[in-house]
Structures are given as structure tokens and as C-alpha cells.
Amino acid sequence: MDIRQYINSAIQKLGAEVPFVELEVPRIARHGDLSTPVAMVLAKRLKKAPRVIAEELASILSAEAPFEKVEVAGPGFINFTFKRRFLYAELRALLNNPSRYLRKDLGQGQRVQVEFVSANPTGPLHLGHGRGAAVGAALANLLARAGYDVEREFYVNDAGRQVRLLGESIFARYKEILGVACPFPEEGYRGDYIKDLAADLLREVGERFKDSDFDLAGEYFIRFGVDRMLKLMEHDLRDFGVVFDRWQSEKALYDEGLVKKCLEELRKKGKLYEEGGALWFRATEFGDDKDRVVIKSDGSHTYFASDIAYHWYKIQRGFDELINIWGADHHGYVPRIKAVIRALGYPEERLGVLLVQIVTLLRGGRPVQMSKRSGEFVTLREVMEEVGADTTKFIFLTRSHDSHLEFDIDVAKKESSENPVFYVQYAYARINSIFRKAEEEGIQTGKEGDLNYLEEETEIGLIRKILFYPLMFEGAVRTREPHRITFYLQELAGLFHPYYNTHRVLGVEPAALTLARLSLCDAVKTVLKEGLSILGVTVPERM
Template sequence: MKQRLNEVIRRALDAAVQSGTLPAAQPWPDIDIDIPKISAHGDFASNIAMVLAKSLKMPPRAIGKAILSHIGNEDGFLASADMAGPGFMNFRIASKAWIDSLRAIHQSGSRYGASDMGKGKRIQVEFVSSNPTGPLHIGHGRGAAVGDSIANILAISGYDVQKEYYINDSGRQIQTLGKSVFLRYRQLTGESVFFPEDCYQGDYIREIAAEILRKRGETLLDESDDTAVLFCARYAAALILEDMRADLERFGVTYDCWFSEQSLYDTGKVSDIIERFRKQGIIYEKDGALWFRTSDYGDEKDRVVVRNNGQTTYFASDIAYHVDKFERGFETVIDVWGADHHGYIARIAAAIRASGKDPSGFSVILVQLVNLLRGGHPVAMSTRAGEFVTLKEVMNEVGKDSARFLFLTRSSDSPLDFDLELAKKQSNENPVFYVQYVHARICSMIRKANDSGIERIDWDEAGYAILDTEADIQLIRFLVRYPEVIGLAARHLEPHRLAYYLMELAGQFHAYYNKRRVLTDDVLESRMRLYLMMAVRLVIRNGLELLGVAAPESM
């Protein structure tokens, strides 16, 4: 609807120039069209007359009057157009145009909300990417919901999207995992072994050690400690990774690519990028270590890539990984990180710039912590101490749909209080129940209509007269906003915008239902009201699908 009004205003501007009413100022600037805060002011408002005042050297109201005098309305799109204040133009859309948009929603079906905004641009979204050193916890769940939803939203907005999981299967934490498992293994064989605090403390470590003992017996005791630790590290990481994959699939998340950090070392990509940057003077030696000149590329200071003991840092593999992303042909790469990784953004952007790539193609979505509440009391989480609530436990308790939707009810850069009791409630207090119930309620209406003999629910020309009430038009107006919400969520990488919209739509449905009977004694009226209800159901189903949440037909 906004796009159509935009075209009407542009044609009026061109006509005003041709008639000599306005001086030429091509190309015209972007035309902002907003929804007035006060509904009495109309459906839409634009400040284009005020924007043009300086360049055209005319008073805004004079420009606005010139535009309005040249607005054509042969098709009856506008009900009214007038001036307000210092130069705002207010527009009211004709009821027929709103009702026609309802028909367009039905015609679009599952593609309603889709666009070609991305024009096929290749985007990679990398998210979760937790070290395979322990089960996924609730914080990982929030990152998974955010990353998966934004990938879905970008895909329906015309981007060519690939979802990727970066497996951190190399480095100190994997060595610590192997050491932790081997020490538990030795304890299970009867040895009295001290277990350090810096090892992973969770029960899952003991369970993995017990499995190795069942399969290998005590043969690892005959190996050198380094060999035994390496075996335990690889065995445990593979086992944990498979559990992660299963948990994520149950959570509705699948990936196009699982990328191994170790593969960057095995293929020589880490050493190649270090050597390449050394030759270019971007990496230099100091105090026996190799340093990256990140301060030359926007970071606050230079960073070590190879320590003086010869071991590479995580930054070294991160450089190789992100350069590899662009070399794979992605025009934009989006990383979903925990908020504690905020300081890494500048150094990764510096590495991308140093490699000759445009750092504007690199974006990071930061996900703040989840404050888990149980019985009103915070639940402490520490992966190393083993005191955490896993994503699997949350799904077992509240279900995938409640978890995913609740993770998206706040902007990802804001902390989230996740109330387990609220997530289980079958009431309007629970946001996901509130939205899903509307879908199920409309399905129930349709079944009831079918049982009463109304089998065909499709458009009839009589709908122009039946749906021409303020309550009907208000609900249709809200449905028409859906594509814009999707576009804004894609542009700003903010899936919570869609969750907000669906909750508001549920509220709009309840307000409508309290004013208008849907099933009446008049068959034609019932069909047209149901036609509107089916559009509401369609939008809710489409929106929930993008968020990875089911749209049940009964509850």
C-alpha cells in the first residue's frame, strides 16, 4: 500500500513540474511515508513537501498544495488527501483499495511477505558455533533462534542464504576437554587422580569417560598421556557435536554447512594467510611472537596471531576463516555472537579490510545473556562447573515452540528473562500461546462453518459492501503491514520485529472478534468474514514459519 501511494505522489510531482507549478528537481528524493500516530489524521502521512522546500526554494505548504492538485485518483485509490500543519500531507485510502489488498493476500498465499529486496545476493549466516566441549545451554538456544529466524527472513526477502555452524574443534579448549575425560577415565579404572578446577566438571564428562572405558577397556593406560588425551579429545568432541546436532534439529535448526576449524590447519589456510600477511608487512615479529597490525585497520591495538612458543591464537584461525568466507563467494557474512564477544568485532573487521575485502559486508548480531528463572529464583549457569540448564532440558520442559518464540520477544541486544513457568502456561500470558491460539481458533471457525454447510470460502463481489466497516478495514490495514515488517526485520537483522507484530496481530484479532460476529445466519456475510479470518490465519502461519514455530490447527 505504501509503495502504491509512493507512486501516486511521484506521478503528481512529475505532473506538477510539467504544468509549471513546481520547478524541476530531478531526481526526486526518497519519499517517506509514515502511519500517523492519531488515526483521525488518515491512514498515511508524508513530509515530502517539507523535504523539498530548501531545494525548490518554496514554502512547504505551497509545494504540498501543488502536489495535491496534481494527484490523479481515477481508480478510486484515495478517499481523501489534504494538508496539515506546516506542510504534512495526509492521505486516507479508499475502503475498496484496502479490500482489494485483502484479496492480494489470499492470492499470494505462502509467499505473502516475500520480496526481491535481496536480488539473489549471497549471504552466509553463521550462528551458535559453540565449542564441542559440553551440551548446548539456554543461551545457545537464544542464539540459535535468532540466527535461524533471520536466515529465514533474509531468504524470503530474496537473498541466497546459507546457514553455517563453525566447529571450534581445535585449540586449548579441546585439549582441556581431552584432559578432563582422560582424568575421569583414570578415576574410573580405580586410580586416585586429582581433578583440577580448570577442567570441565559436568557429569557428561564422567559419562563419556565411562563409555570409552566400556569400549576400550583400560588400554588407554598403556598409551602416552599425550596420545590418550588426544584420543579422548577427539572422541568426546565428536560425541558432543552429534548431541548438539540432534538438539539443534529438534529445535528446528538445520545447517547447510558444518565447517571445521581444524580443517583450516589441515589444509594450510591458517599458515598461508599468516605468510601472505607477513610478506605484505601486515604481520610483524616482536618479542618472539607474530603480531597483526590491526591498529592500522581500525582496531584499538595490534593483536598476537602466533605466540612466542609457536602456538597460534584463536585470532589466527578466525582470520583464515573469515577470509575463506569471502573467497567462497559470499557478498555478506553475518555472525551471531554472544555479547561477551563484542570486542572481537573490530579485529575481525580489520582482518577483512587487510585482506582486500570490503568490511561493510561483515555484520555481527550480538545476543545478550538469558536470565533463566525457576520458581522466581535465578538459575546459575557455568559450563565448566557443570552448573547449567541445557537446551535439551528447556525443550523437555516447555517445548520447542515456546522456547523459540520467547527467545525472540526481545531485541537480541537486550538481556532476556526466560520464565519457565510462563513458558508452560496455556493462557494469554504466554506470548506463543496467545499467537498460536488465534491460528487454532480460526481453524475451528472454518471447521464449524463447514459443518454448518458453508463449504466454499472464497471471494464474492458482495465482500466490498460487507467488509466496509471500520473494524474490518482496521484489521485489513494491519495485515497489509506484514510485508513491511518482514522488510524491516531483514534490513535491520531484527527478527524480534516479527514476533512483536504477530503478538499485535493476535491482539487485533481479539479486538475484532469482540466487535463482529464471524459466523452469522447470513451465509454470504459469514463467508466474507471467514475470508478475512483466513487471511489472518495465513499471515500468522507465514510469520510463525519464519520464526520456526508451529501453527497448530487445534489447541
């Protein structure tokens, strides 16, 4: 259904144009099936009264095939009512080829990289990472279905101080087990998982490092810790239903000389300078608050240095668009990375940063304090096991990414019987149940039912909702907001359940009505499945 096309061509006939035709689904039935305020937008441009423009557009549009009625109302709204025949034909089109109907090729093969989670490999993933994972994965799925060529990447901070601290922490625990005195690093990681790692490492290498210095043994301990942490994170993410195409190592950027090469590139462009023994990037030239150090006076690189190289490398790899999903606590970092993009000679829009706001975990109505260093944090795995991956993801995707999220674990569990995710899944399971029963009764469940039998107002409402999926989809893609899918699915399920309660599909007369309703159910099921799979939520055959 491409209604905009009709409207656009009508606007052209008036000798005007508009960048975007806004369409909305009116809340009130009297206002038709679909509505546009575009005449009011045009009023200024055409220097005519909005109602006059609306009337002109309406008279052109009322001749078009899909419309039963095209009315002008209020200050200049144009309200459309579809012909039933049109709705049936559209529904038929969807049934015949769901993915063509539901997935619009908006990306046209453009290459997009979504980088998300990218947690330091120094401890288990916590709930905040889970939110990033859910949002990133859903966004990647969404874009993939919109015709983008998507890559999902996890950036591994396996160089620098944090992983060194990880190594030192394991080292200290290792010695502790062997009864060798060794001070625990000041800012080391104190979680119990470090002790487990140390014990595992001991099992693997025995007492080989009992008397070693960290300078000597460090490399091994760091490597060991990072590998184990990466495996753990990958495993947790996999169980959460999130899989990456690529894991990019920061260390590799150094080892392969990319950091050096990139800094060289910037130097050539005159965007670096030395001062006070350090090497600086002219970030202020590109809108950042201050210039930033890339190589400290002691000769070591800042994190920023590898981040510059990383983004440069990503662009080199040929992506049309980069999307970084970051925790909101990194928002101060955005201007300097954008500055880098520009300094390297690329448009700033090449990079989009989606900031995912903080998750507060409530247990027993109280916020649970989280601090990685002290080892007090709630892991993604704990929550996943306690409330389930589907519920966890759904909760994350029922908020817009820039809204602070309160994750009340008691509510998430307690409500499990009335949880929104189950509400949607249940609709799916119920439809399956109908189809199972139909097969038992030997009813042919193909999609060929004569849709003209769908005459009830609730059925028409359901059809409309289904056919508006692409409209919602487009918006979700345009704004990069997967949570719109979540709300849509709840609304769709919210139309299906009442329908189910008041209308029987099987055993009604005439038999053709059953077939028509089966087709409708099939369409609902298809859309539910499509949406849930974008969110990464499972579709249960029965519940």
C-alpha cells in the same frame, strides 16, 4: 501495495528526490490510513514551507488510484486514506498469491551467510546459545523470504585448548572410573556430562587406555568428546527447530592448509610482522586498538589466526554478505575481525556482526548463576522441556537483539495460558476451527468471497493491518531485526480476537457475507502462518 512508488514519482515531479520515503501508520484514526512526513524532510532542500510542499504533493497524489483522500495536516504531514475498492483489490491480490504479496524480493539472489551459535563443542548448549539460535534462525528465514540466497552455518571450534581440556577432562574421569589416580585438569570441565561421556567411552573401548598417557590417548579422547558434543548440540538444536546447512570445522581449516594460505596472503600484503618471536597482524592500521598476535612465540596459533582464515575462506566462497551472530561478550573482537576484512582487501560492510546480549535466567525471582567450567548452567534443553520450544523462541524474539534479556522461567511457565505466543497461535487455531466447522456444514471455503461485504470498521482495520505486512517486512529485513515480526503478529492477533468475539463468520445473512468473512479469515491465517514460520514457531491446527 507500493505506496512509496507513488510518493517518489510525485516528488520527482517537483524536481526533487529523497533517499527514503518514510511511511508510518498513524496512531490516530483521524490521521488516515498511512502518513508520511516527507514534505518536512524536503522543506530544507527546496527552501519552501513544508506545508506548501505538502499541498503540492497532495494535489498530485490525490489523483492516484489508491487514494480516497490525501490530506495535509499539522506541520506538513501528508495523510492518506485508501479507497475501499483499493483495499479489497489488494486483499484479493494477497489471497490469490500469498507468497508473492508477502515476500518482496529485496535481496535479488544475493548470497548471504548467517553464522550463528558456534558454541564450543565442550558442553551442552545453554540458554544464551538458545537466544543466538533463535535470532540467527529467524534472521536467516527472514532473509530467505526476502529473496536472499541464505546459508546457515555453525563454526566448530574443534582445534586448540578448549577441546583439549575437554579430552583431558574425559580422560581423567575415565581413569577415575577404573580406579587409576589421575589429577583432574585445573581448568577442566566439571559437569556431570563428562562422567557420562567417560562411562560411554569405557563401554566402547574397555580398559584399552587404562595405563596410557594423555599424550598418547589424547587424540582419541578429544575426538570422541567433540563428536559426541556435536551430536548432542545438533540434536538439541533440531529439537529446538533450528537446522544448519553447514558445519565448518576449525580443525579442517588447519588440516586443509587454509590458515597457512591465508596468513601467506596477509604476509604478501605486508600486514604481518615479527616481533619478540611472535607473528603479529597490523590491526592498528585498520582501526583496531592494538596489533594482534596470530602465531605465538612458542609457535602455536592463536584463535585469532583461524578466525582470520575462517573469514577469508567465507569470503572466498563467494558470499556478498556475511552476518555473524555473536554473544555480546565477544564485542571487543569486532574491530579486529573487521580489520582483517579490510586488510584482505574487502569492504568492511561485507561483514555484519549482530551482537546478542546476555540472557539472565530467573528462577524463583532470583538470577541463576551460570558458569560453564563449574558445570553450573541451565541448558537449552532443560528450558525447552520446561517451558516449550515455541515459548522459548518467542520470548527470545520479543526483544531486540541488543537488549539484555531477563528470562523468568516461572513467568514463562506460569503464564502459559496467557503467554503471547499462545495468543498468536490461538488466533490461528481459532480460524482453523471456523474452517473445520464450515466444511462440516458443507460451506464452500474457497477464497472467492465477494470482499465488498466486508464493511465493518473492525474488518477494514484487519484488512489494513494485513496489507501493511509488507511494510513491516521490509523494515525487518532492512534493519535485520526479526523481532519486528513478533510484534506485528501480536498486533494482528490483537485485532483478530476482538473481531472474533463480536462477529460471527458462519451462519450470518446473507450467505455471501459468510464467504467474504471466510476470505478475510483466510488472509489472517495466511499472514499468521507466514510470520510464525519466520520465527520458527509452530502453527497448531487446534489448541
